[in-house]
Amino acid sequence: APEKQTLGFQAEVKQLLQLMIHSLYSNKEIFLRELISNASDAADKLRFEAINNGALFENDPDLKIKVSFDKEKRTITISDNGIGMSRDDAIEHLGTIAKSGTKEFFSKLSGDQQKDAALIGQFGVGFYSGFIVADRITVESRRAGLPANEGVRWESTGAGDFTVEAIDKPNRGTDITLHLREGEDDFLSSWKIKSIIRKYSDHISLPIVMQKEEWDEEKKDTVVKDELETVNQASALWARSKNDITPEQYVEFYKHVSHDFGEPLIYTHNRVEGRSEYTQLLYIPAKAPFDLWDRNKRGGIKLYVKRVFIMDDAEQLMPVYLRFVKGVIDSADLPLNVSREILQESRDVKVIREGSTKRVLGMLEELANSDEQEQKDKYATFWTEFGQVLKEGIGEDHTNKERIAKLLRFASTQNDSDVQNVSFADYVGRMKEGQDNIYYVTAETYAAAKNSPHLEIFRKKGIEVLLLTDRVDEWMLSFLENFDGKELTSVAKGDLDLGKLEDETEKKQHQETEEQYKDLIEKMKTSLADKAKDVRITFRLTDSPACLVAEEHELSANLVRMLKAAGQ
Numbered sequence: 001a002p003e004k005q006t007l008g009f010q011a012e013v014k015q016l017l018q019l020m021i022h023s024l025y026s027n028k029e030i031f032l033r034e035l036i037s038n039a040s041d042a043a044d045k046l047r048f049e050a051i052n053n054g055a056l057f058e059n060d061p062d063l064k065i066k067v068s069f070d071k072e073k074r075t076i077t078i079s080d081n082g083i084g085m086s087r088d089d090a091i092e093h094l095g096t097i098a099k100s101g102t103k104e105f106f107s108k109l110s111g112d113q114q115k116d117a118a119l120i121g122q123f124g125v126g127f128y129s130g131f132i133v134a135d136r137i138t139v140e141s142r143r144a145g146l147p148a149n150e151g152v153r154w155e156s157t158g159a160g161d162f163t164v165e166a167i168d169k170p171n172r173g174t175d176i177t178l179h180l181r182e183g184e185d186d187f188l189s190s191w192k193i194k195s196i197i198r199k200y201s202d203h204i205s206l207p208i209v210m211q212k213e214e215w216d217e218e219k220k221d222t223v224v225k226d227e228l229e230t231v232n233q234a235s236a237l238w239a240r241s242k243n244d245i246t247p248e249q250y251v252e253f254y255k256h257v258s259h260d261f262g263e264p265l266i267y268t269h270n271r272v273e274g275r276s277e278y279t280q281l282l283y284i285p286a287k288a289p290f291d292l293w294d295r296n297k298r299g300g301i302k303l304y305v306k307r308v309f310i311m312d313d314a315e316q317l318m319p320v321y322l323r324f325v326k327g328v329i330d331s332a333d334l335p336l337n338v339s340r341e342i343l344q345e346s347r348d349v350k351v352i353r354e355g356s357t358k359r360v361l362g363m364l365e366e367l368a369n370s371d372e373q374e375q376k377d378k379y380a381t382f383w384t385e386f387g388q389v390l391k392e393g394i395g396e397d398h399t400n401k402e403r404i405a406k407l408l409r410f411a412s413t414q415n416d417s418d419v420q421n422v423s424f425a426d427y428v429g430r431m432k433e434g435q436d437n438i439y440y441v442t443a444e445t446y447a448a449a450k451n452s453p454h455l456e457i458f459r460k461k462g463i464e465v466l467l468l469t470d471r472v473d474e475w476m477l478s479f480l481e482n483f484d485g486k487e488l489t490s491v492a493k494g495d496l497d498l499g500k501l502e503d504e505t506e507k508k509q510h511q512e513t514e515e516q517y518k519d520l521i522e523k524m525k526t527s528l529a530d531k532a533k534d535v536r537i538t539f540r541l542t543d544s545p546a547c548l549v550a551e552e553h554e555l556s557a558n559l560v561r562m563l564k565a566a567g568q
């Protein structure tokens with residue numbers, strides 16, 4: 001429809017706009033980073049589509065981003081010659097939020113502005129951040145490949161609705177014009193804009209250009225020249241030498257690829273040569289995303305082939321249990337027209353995945369094994385945020401199972417809290433003389449585990465027991481029989497044999513007791529015949545009169561409960 005249409009924002013957009021304008025005001029300059037980031041994404045998308053359809057370049061192959069401003073009109077404009085948007089694209093992308101995890105995010109909002117402000121940084125605000133400094137935004141765009149008269153003008157004051165109308169737009173791509181709010185005139189300065197670009201967007205691989213300004217001695221003022229200058233370094237960050245990249249640049253690049261506002265926990269940057277040649281720049285976030293448990297989520301690795309963007313979320317490049325890792329992998333070997341299907345089969349991809357997995361585990365080991373408090377704290381943060389996901393690796397990654405096992409952390413009877421900070425190695429180091437097994441108990445909650453009657457005998461003997469209460473624990477344990485040659489043994493299973501930990505007198509006493517109560521046990525067995533498989537005398541309880549145990553090779557009571565809860 002060519003006429004002007006007025007459409008309402010999705011309810012979440014309205015909420016987001018409100019929240020954002022108030023909570024991000026003190027950090028308002030980030031709008032420029034967000035809009036430049038979108039322009040860069042748009043260029044990546046064009047390059048990718050053009051691999052199979054060169055005509056999309058329309059004789060304008062030099063991709064760039066231009067930032068300009070108009071002091072009289074009080075506007076800033078960010079222009080790109082990337083993929084552009086059709087009318088339908090504009091309605092969909094600039095009227096709704098498509099991000100995964102959106103529902104979870106909005107359900108977490110409390111209405112308390114301070115708390116919500118902390119959340120919004122995690123969510124990422126993107127295009128709408130323009131409304132922090134603008135009371136009206138005009139977007140003019142045309143999608144690559146569409147005729148000039150199929151351009152679109154989108155406009156909104158950010159209040160609740162927006163308009164779209166058809167325009168002629170000879171140049172492919174998108175121009176976003178911010179009509180600044182009262183009092184935001186600081187941004188109408190070439191110096192100010194350049195410094196923001198250098199601070200937040202230097203890593204963008206496209207040139208970001210501005211009109212050159214020069215001091216005019218006669219006019220005693222700066223004059224705008226008819227000449228463009230490039231403000232950023234304009235080379236892909238991951239392709240630069242490590243020595244030429246500052247920590248701040250690594251952090252800004254993380255924000256760009258992850259859509260996270262926070263800083264990463266740790267990162268690794270390497271060029272790998274050999275059988276397969278590729279560059280990896282991988283980050284572990286400091287906070288778990290809202291959609292960590294979303295099964296359809298694909299992961300956060302962007303794939304490039306010789307600097308050309310190929311795809312987001314290339315899940316084949318990282319195992320599922322490392323789906324929280326963000327970053328870029330740039331391969332020198334893969335063909336440009338590689339598809340998700342080809343990735344699945346590719347030998348090169350397998351080599352990259354294995355190499356990247358090793359890198360990530362190496363990075364975690366460095367934190368976990370460090371003597372420095374700061375690094376240790378980082379590992380504790382990592383474990384709190386992503387430990388449960390890493391546990392999936394025990395079942396998923398046979399090759400690295402032992403490395404992953406060393407990275408696991410548990411709550412334990414050694415401590416008086418539910419904090420998971422005991423490693424298998426810590427446990428083994430504290431094992432009693434004559435103890436051969438690593439003992440654990442599984443339960444639905446920490447309180448249930450800690451108060452389990454099965455622990456009584458262990459307390460009495462001063463033997464440590466690991467308290468396992470995460471949902472994935474039972475599943476994980478089915479893939480992990482031992483650590484360092486010590487069998488992992490449930491305190492709740494079968495006929496608990498404390499072996500050498502029992503002394504001779506105890507053994508003798510036990511035999512006598514069994515003899516003494518033989519008749520009673522037989523009677524109980526008969527009367528409980530249809531309810532219990534067996535009735536035994538136990539020596540593992542000290543305070544409780546009786547407890548239920550699972551047969552050696554049966555599902556534990558806790559796993560049965562979980563399977564039932566999952567509807568199986």
Ligand code: ADP
Pocket residue numbers: 034038039041042080082083084085093094125126127128174259
């Ligand atoms: P995100 O970048 O995380 O997807 P944004 O809010 O920043 O979220 O942008 C929303 C969407 O709007 C983008 O995914 C894209 O489809 C579209 N968009 C925004 N800016 C541009 C642009 N300059 N060119 C083409 N599409 C754009």
Ligand code: MG
Pocket residue numbers: 034037038126127
């Ligand atoms: Mg964006």
